[in-house]
Amino acid sequence: MYYLFGLIGYPIKHSLSPWIHEQFMKQTNTRGEYTIFEIEQNADFKAEINNLRQKNIKGFNVTIPYKETIINELNDIDEQARNIGAVNTVLNLDGKLIGYNTDGLGYVKSLEKAYPSVKETDPNILLLGAGGAARGIYNGLKSSGYLNIDIANRTFEKAEKIKQTNLVGRTKILTLEEAESKLDQYDIIIQTTSVGMKPKTNEQIINLDKLKQTAIISDIVYQPIMTQFLKDGKKRGANIHKGHTMLLYQAELAFNIWTNQQIKMNDMDLKLQNKLEG
Ligand code: ATR
Numbered sequence: 001m002y003y004l005f006g007l008i009g010y011p012i013k014h015s016l017s018p019w020i021h022e023q024f025m026k027q028t029n030t031r032g033e034y035t036i037f038e039i040e041q042n043a044d045f046k047a048e049i050n051n052l053r054q055k056n057i058k059g060f061n062v063t064i065p066y067k068e069t070i071i072n073e074l075n076d077i078d079e080q081a082r083n084i085g086a087v088n089t090v091l092n093l094d095g096k097l098i099g100y101n102t103d104g105l106g107y108v109k110s111l112e113k114a115y116p117s118v119k120e121t122d123p124n125i126l127l128l129g130a131g132g133a134a135r136g137i138y139n140g141l142k143s144s145g146y147l148n149i150d151i152a153n154r155t156f157e158k159a160e161k162i163k164q165t166n167l168v169g170r171t172k173i174l175t176l177e178e179a180e181s182k183l184d185q186y187d188i189i190i191q192t193t194s195v196g197m198k199p200k201t202n203e204q205i206i207n208l209d210k211l212k213q214t215a216i217i218s219d220i221v222y223q224p225i226m227t228q229f230l231k232d233g234k235k236r237g238a239n240i241h242k243g244h245t246m247l248l249y250q251a252e253l254a255f256n257i258w259t260n261q262q263i264k265m266n267d268m269d270l271k272l273q274n275k276l277e278g
Contacts, residue, residue, distance in 0.1 A: 003032030004055060005258060008039050008048070008070075009063035017061055019275065020251045023268060028261040032058070039066065049073045049097070059091045059258035061251075067132060074099040083165050084139050086132055089254040100257055103133065104140020106250030107220070111188075113249070113265070114241050115216060123187035123216075125149040126179060128205050130158035133220055134192040135165065142166045150186075152179035152206075176206050183210035189233075191219040196227040204228045213237040220246055225276055244272050 003025075007017050013036065021034040037060070039048050049070070052060060062070045067086040071077060074087070075096040081087045087099035112118060125146060127134050130153035141149055147169030153159040159173045174182070183189070183206075195205040201224055208229075211217070217233030222243035230240045252263045 001031065003030060003058045003259070005032060005034040005058055006037050006052070006060040007034070007063060008037045008052075008060055008066055010038050010040055010065065012036055012038055012063060015063070016247065016272070016275065017251060020248060020268075020272070021255060023271070024252070024255045024261075024263050027263060028259065030259055030261065041065070045069060046073060053092060053095060053097065057092055059089065059254070061254055062088050062090060071099060073097060080104065080139060080143060083143075084136050085165070086136065088136075088250065089257055091257050100254070101136060101139075102250045102253035102257070103136035103246070104138070105144070106140070106248075106253050107137045107246045108140045108144045108146075109249040109253070110245035111216075111218065111241055114245065115239070118188070118216070119145060121187065123148070124185055125188045125190065126174075126183075126186040127151045128176070128179065128189065128191045129153055129193035130155065130162050131193065135162050137190060137192060137220075138162050139166050142168050150174055152176050180206045181210065183208065184212050186215060187212070188216045188218060191217075191221065191227075191229050194221065196229055197221045198223045202228055204232060208232050208236055208238075211236050211238055215239070216241055219243050222247060222276060225273055242273075244276055245269055248272055 005021055007015055018034045025032055067088055070087050077099040081099050081101035084101045087101055089100040089102050091098045130151055150172045151159040151162055152174040163171045191205055195203050216239045217230060218241035219227045219229050220243045221227050225242050225244055234240050
């Protein structure tokens, strides 16, 4: 069996997903290839997806700007992806396209890999930002049993919308200023926006003056891996959680959906870190 996998999005020429999935294929002796399919904004999206279906592609990942658009082309969608309202992984089951979202659960897996007993402490979690990434992580955490998750965002309505996607547990909405002043109430603080990403690497979404020393500071930005936010948290004695590990675990869950194979991460985390740092 020779498998075709791929990624759709735009622009995605520099994506690390092909490298990650090639490592997974090697490890599991899966014969196949993972290809980049850039779809420009003015292309016939439906035709492009049908083209993939006809190629007998086994599965593909979906990234910006198509995580919501793809839903119209699917035959079915799983519950997690429906709750999030976005799909990052598609399985082709005999011509029927089924949508999943592995971003949220990938995030949770990466967090628990780094801090194995974190859930048992029933942590108070603060999400910074309320875009697509925050939506995925919020639902991933809630469906994994993390119940106390507050959201701080510049735009109140966007945070309120996320809260409505999952009503289990409790969630308060804060301004970014309130988040700064109440930071000592939180055990895990997750930065889900693009603030701090290359080239604006000296930007930081909130100050960490009130950070608890025992807290975990997490950033989904991975270019650079050590963002200003993480550096600041580390300087204050907090634990840190790096963004590239989410990329790795969302890919692992996608590979499992396509092939039923379990991946052993071994040193892949370090390998990816080295690759990102050149
Ligand atoms: P993604 O899908 O990658 O999460 P997005 O949907 O554009 O991206 O969401 C970006 C999030 O980052 C939003 O919550 C945005 O805040 P608003 O809801 O107020 O727009 C937040 N964000 C982006 N730049 C920001 C900045 N400079 N300061 C604070 N928040 C920012």
